[in-house]
Amino acid sequence: KNQVEQSPQSLIILEGKNCTLQCNYTVSPFSNLRWYKQDTGRGPVSLTIMTFSENTKSNGRYTATLDADTKQSSLHITASQLSDSASYICVVSDRGSTLGRLYFGRGTQLTVWP
């Protein structure tokens, strides 16, 4: 069964600190992995997208890693800001259909305190 599991479910950190969010997946055949940021009451916004051959990708203070062998990904946030408070969703796409079906994790709810 194609699944995406994220940990931790929630995380509280102080402003300026770093944190790392984890994603494990069983989606096969794998096409790509995406990290989205979703503010409360808003739609998800893409942070990074990585294909099988990419093992790291950065977007400002966000750095995603991918280990396609172990089917794990992480999202590292550097020097956190209050505006980083959001849900971070790991999404994996398969290449077994023309739709490129997306499988969503439940997200990690990050809260950054001043």
Add this chain to the structure above:
Amino acid sequence: EADIYQTPRYLVIGTGKKITLECSQTMGHDKMYWYQQDPGMELHLIHYSYGVNSTEKGDLSSESTVSRIRTEHFPLTLESARPSHTSQYLCASSETGTAYEQYFGPGTRLTVT
């Protein structure tokens, strides 16, 4: 900021009413999607479209229906709203191909009383 719009943003409606959630995108994307998301839960695909006059049901069974008469417009309709339909509905669009970004609208928060 993606050019995809949803209206209304919030809707509170009584049981049995017919409602239509609007979704429009100005990016010329062929693929469009509707997702349902409950608080703290993952997004579930309920409908998608490859292009004009193409609509398919997604993974999650839904009593809603969709239409795609124009490329830019992908409305979702509930003929008779029930409290179980209370949820957030997110519309998205993408270019054709499996590695293309999906751009999400801001969502419609629906409450059925």
